Amino acid sequence: xxxxxxxxxxxxxxxxxxxxxxxxxxxxxxxxxxxxxxxxxxxxxxxxxxxxxxxxxxxxxxxxxxxxxxxxxxxxxxxxxxxxxxxxxxxxxxxxxxxxxxxxxxxxxxxxxxxxxxxxxxxxxxxxxxxxxxxxxxxxxxxxxxxxxxxxxxxxxxxxxxxxxxxxxxxxxxxxxxxxxxxxxxxxxxxxxxxxxxxxxxxxxxxxxxxxxxxxxxxxxxxxxxxxxxxxxxxxxxxxxxxxxxxxxxxxxxxxxxxxxxxxxxxxxxxxxxxxxxxxxxxxxxxxxxxxxxxxxxxxxxxxxxxxxxxxxxxxxxxxxxxxxxxxxxxxxxxxxxxxxxxxxxxxxxxxxxxxxxxxxxxxxxxxxxxxxxxxxxxxxxxxxxxxxxxxxxxxxxxxxxxxxxxxxxxxxxxxxxxxxxxxxxxxxxxxxxxxxxxxxxxxxxxxxxxxxxxxxxxxxxxxxxxxxxxxxxxxxxxxxxxxxxxxxxxxxxxxxxxxxxxxxxxxxxxxxxxxxxxxxxxxxxxxxxxxxxxxxxxxxxxxxxxxxxxxxxxxxxxxxxxxxxxxxxxxxxxxxxxxxxxxxxxxxxxxxxxxxxxxxxxxxxxxxxxxxxxxxxxxxxxxxxxxxxxxxxxxxxxxxxxxxxxxxxxxxxxxxxxxxxxxxxxxxxxxxxxxxxxxxxxxxxxxxxxxxxxxxxxxxxxxxxxxxxxxxxxxxxxxxxxxxxxxxxxxxxxxxxxxxxxxxxxxxxxxxxxxxxxxxxxxxxxxxxxxxxxxxxxxxxxxxxxxxxxxxxxxxxxxxxxxxxxxxxxxxxxxxxxxxx
Amino acid sequence: xxxxxxxxxxxxxxxxxxxxxxxxxxxxxxxxxxxxxxxxxxxxxxxxxxxxxxxxxxxxxxxxxxxxxxxxxxxxxxxxxxxxxxxxxxxxxxxxxxxxxxxxxxxxxxxxxxxxxxxxxxxxxxxxxxxxxxxxxxxxxxxxxxxxxxxxxxxxxxxxxxxxx
Numbered sequence: 001x002x003x004x005x006x007x008x009x010x011x012x013x014x015x016x017x018x019x020x021x022x023x024x025x026x027x028x029x030x031x032x033x034x035x036x037x038x039x040x041x042x043x044x045x046x047x048x049x050x051x052x053x054x055x056x057x058x059x060x061x062x063x064x065x066x067x068x069x070x071x072x073x074x075x076x077x078x079x080x081x082x083x084x085x086x087x088x089x090x091x092x093x094x095x096x097x098x099x100x101x102x103x104x105x106x107x108x109x110x111x112x113x114x115x116x117x118x119x120x121x122x123x124x125x126x127x128x129x130x131x132x133x134x135x136x137x138x139x140x141x142x143x144x145x146x147x148x149x150x151x152x153x154x155x156x157x158x159x160x161x162x163x164x165x166x167x168x169x170x171x172x173x174x175x176x177x178x179x180x181x182x183x184x185x186x187x188x189x190x191x192x193x194x195x196x197x198x199x200x201x202x203x204x205x206x207x208x209x210x211x212x213x214x215x216x217x218x219x220x221x222x223x224x225x226x227x228x229x230x231x232x233x234x235x236x237x238x239x240x241x242x243x244x245x246x247x248x249x250x251x252x253x254x255x256x257x258x259x260x261x262x263x264x265x266x267x268x269x270x271x272x273x274x275x276x277x278x279x280x281x282x283x284x285x286x287x288x289x290x291x292x293x294x295x296x297x298x299x300x301x302x303x304x305x306x307x308x309x310x311x312x313x314x315x316x317x318x319x320x321x322x323x324x325x326x327x328x329x330x331x332x333x334x335x336x337x338x339x340x341x342x343x344x345x346x347x348x349x350x351x352x353x354x355x356x357x358x359x360x361x362x363x364x365x366x367x368x369x370x371x372x373x374x375x376x377x378x379x380x381x382x383x384x385x386x387x388x389x390x391x392x393x394x395x396x397x398x399x400x401x402x403x404x405x406x407x408x409x410x411x412x413x414x415x416x417x418x419x420x421x422x423x424x425x426x427x428x429x430x431x432x433x434x435x436x437x438x439x440x441x442x443x444x445x446x447x448x449x450x451x452x453x454x455x456x457x458x459x460x461x462x463x464x465x466x467x468x469x470x471x472x473x474x475x476x477x478x479x480x481x482x483x484x485x486x487x488x489x490x491x492x493x494x495x496x497x498x499x500x501x502x503x504x505x506x507x508x509x510x511x512x513x514x515x516x517x518x519x520x521x522x523x524x525x526x527x528x529x530x531x532x533x534x535x536x537x538x539x540x541x542x543x544x545x546x547x548x549x550x551x552x553x554x555x556x557x558x559x560x561x562x563x564x565x566x567x568x569x570x571x572x573x574x575x576x577x578x579x580x581x582x583x584x585x586x587x588x589x590x591x592x593x594x595x596x597x598x599x600x601x602x603x604x605x606x607x608x609x610x611x612x613x614x615x616x617x618x619x620x621x622x623x624x625x626x627x628x629x630x631x632x633x634x635x636x637x638x639x640x641x642x643x644x645x646x647x648x649x650x651x652x653x654x655x656x657x658x659x660x661x662x663x664x665x666x667x668x669x670x671x672x673x674x675x676x677x678x679x680x681x682x683x684x685x686x687x688x689x690x691x692x693x694x695x696x697x698x699x700x701x702x703x704x705x706x707x708x709x710x711x712x713x714x715x716x717x718x719x720x721x722x723x724x725x726x727x728x729x730x731x732x733x734x735x736x737x738x739x740x741x742x743x744x745x746x747x748x749x750x751x752x753x754x755x756x757x758x759x760x761x762x763x764x765x766x767x768x769x770x771x772x773x774x775x776x777x778x779x780x781x782x783x784x785x786x787x788x789x790x791x792x793x794x795x796x797x798x799x800x801x802x803x804x805x806x807x808x809x810x811x812x813x814x815x816x817x818x819x820x821x822x
Numbered sequence: 823x824x825x826x827x828x829x830x831x832x833x834x835x836x837x838x839x840x841x842x843x844x845x846x847x848x849x850x851x852x853x854x855x856x857x858x859x860x861x862x863x864x865x866x867x868x869x870x871x872x873x874x875x876x877x878x879x880x881x882x883x884x885x886x887x888x889x890x891x892x893x894x895x896x897x898x899x900x901x902x903x904x905x906x907x908x909x910x911x912x913x914x915x916x917x918x919x920x921x922x923x924x925x926x927x928x929x930x931x932x933x934x935x936x937x938x939x940x941x942x943x944x945x946x947x948x949x950x951x952x953x954x955x956x957x958x959x960x961x962x963x964x965x966x967x968x969x970x971x972x973x974x975x976x977x978x979x980x981x982x983x984x985x986x987x
Contacts, residue, residue: 229863452845
């Protein structure tokens, strides 16, 4: 019946209110019972049905929940409560678009309900519909213009739509409510001081964004007594002074900041700008060096100041500064010395100079046990760290044998220094001996079983060696003992590096099901990262941490650009494409069966220590499921592989459009789905990033071939597409592009891959020809280990003969003599 | 070499990775976000020349309203390959000062495994923390923790800002 709640008899009204209260304290079972009591007498009371549905949803009876709510809405379509409840349930299921629609409906019947408005604001923020957010928050402020987090929320909304001026206006109009001596928000409010400070700093930032630098600077002076974020205030002062070209005052401000943190590159470079100097301008070098030396005297412990001169000095100055830093670091025994210096090696001269410098130390120490400024014999460790540096130097230039010799010497001198084993392992990895690398890393791990860092490295190296079980046994050594399901714990703690590496290991083992499972787990972690922001849309504003909140929003917009996500998404797409291709070729991949000797592990759900779930409460944690699909067969047996791949493609295209892999991967899916215009779009996007990308021409040839072969595609559209391609790429040919780039292995590989996809005896033969020659001299330094391994795998997949494969292997071993993978 | 700066949202995945790599006490991303959205001034990271986060301190104010407002170090970790640069000390110094300036903290406290000699030495000797008490079985694996504490009021004082500029 479409009676509103207020039209129900007294008893039922009270029960209804009680039910809503029970929802607030998360007593879902009791709430459900209460609703049933009402429904006993009024079995088709719309609003009660809706509320009952809400309880059902939280008790994991989803289908029933939605049915019940929908029935309730059918009966009472104008009821605000019913739509609000429907919105809540959609939101709970993370269906934010649908939820927003429900909330808008709810508002129609109750347009001034602050709860509905506030929750709708959260939804619009999550959906990034900022204009709608402004509208919603404006309505809240109209109803209640004094509560600070309402007008503050409106200011934020304006800023998010790019209207800093309007944001400022809102704050200026309302700020007195908080700032006045007589403010009602002062009493009994322990966060008052902090709230005021943030409001003032936020406002000042808006002034800066609005370009009103002088106003902002004057304002900054005014508000200092009430600002508690001293660092931010000082940074703002320095920044504004510099923007106003008040160089002397700015220099003094940066001096003050450096005093507080002499290891900040930002402060140091800021200070240099105040002196009109630019670290990248050659003519400024001497002046910059002098200033840095002055700062070094004031702040002798600063690491940043020690290193900075090496980045811009040349010639004798460089040698002098490098010598100073090198000696200091060798004597102190700083393991990361080479890692720091490595950034300088892009300058060939600097790289060589450093090599000579350390060789010099090494011979001197060997002969005299001293360096040229020693007052006494140097400790033995100095010579060890010197060899350690030289080994990494040799490794950088690909001289793996020399590098390993040096590491041996260092290890002999200092067999308990774990860092030495870690780097030796890394060198072996670079040289292509992954088994050796893993052994050395594990040996180092045994030296310090309490250290998780080396455990982590060892696990990674085991996975690179495809030892999935050993890696698992090793990583669980550091998983909490009381986690009943160890592996689930690793997933739950979002150990994305491990899931990604494990996925790749399974891929190499050709266990596509398990590989996909892991790439999906990575993806799931990132989806969680993205959803995590939801509660902060209201939390941060209440807490007056506005600047941090805007920072969080900006990060979330970019979260999928993270390399671990991109890599996993690209890998997942490749797996799905592979599954599709095998099925299409008549030999579908079969999931690899479970090892039945392993017991399935279960775990009861408990709130984990350290987990701070803002919306968690009593009764909300669900028990973790037993791993229902250990070999990933659900992924393998799905009959829409390309559709599944497309989901990843969409995220990449939307969020990671600036990276070539996005479009290379997307193309594979679009082409197979015969979405030729989308495939063309991928080609154009790739070309916009790199118009000489090795994959471009093969992609063009493949789409042309596919178009020619597709009789069902309309002729005029075909002509249009092909016309566009010819206009940009001319008469594209794989052979031609390889010839034009004959010194670059990536072109040969991309060409070979393209030929393999095109198929047919001639193409395959051509591909084989290219691959067998992949380690030829003419490719020079483009013969990276990764590329040669790729060539090896392609040869195996394309059915090359034993002799072809061994010819290739022999030539690859000439390039990587220590490699065990050829 | 290494630059020390305030942590931002875009550092969170790297901080989580550093934590998962080095320590057995791990947290969900939401917990990191919670820190940054509540006490953004208190957490810091160490960044190497290649822009990678090689160390972090995740800090907060204690939330128990019955006690005076103290700072608390939730987690501190530096990648092993970046030792001997005083990174931990620098991160702690920045966090401590911020606790005092921004939140009027009088003390800062933290927990450390009784077997972790290196960390204990850092806090006790380099940073002048004292042992306040021992908490039995504080860690998930049953190990005891020292609850250590440091008085901040002796270290810092409210400076007079020069507003003549």
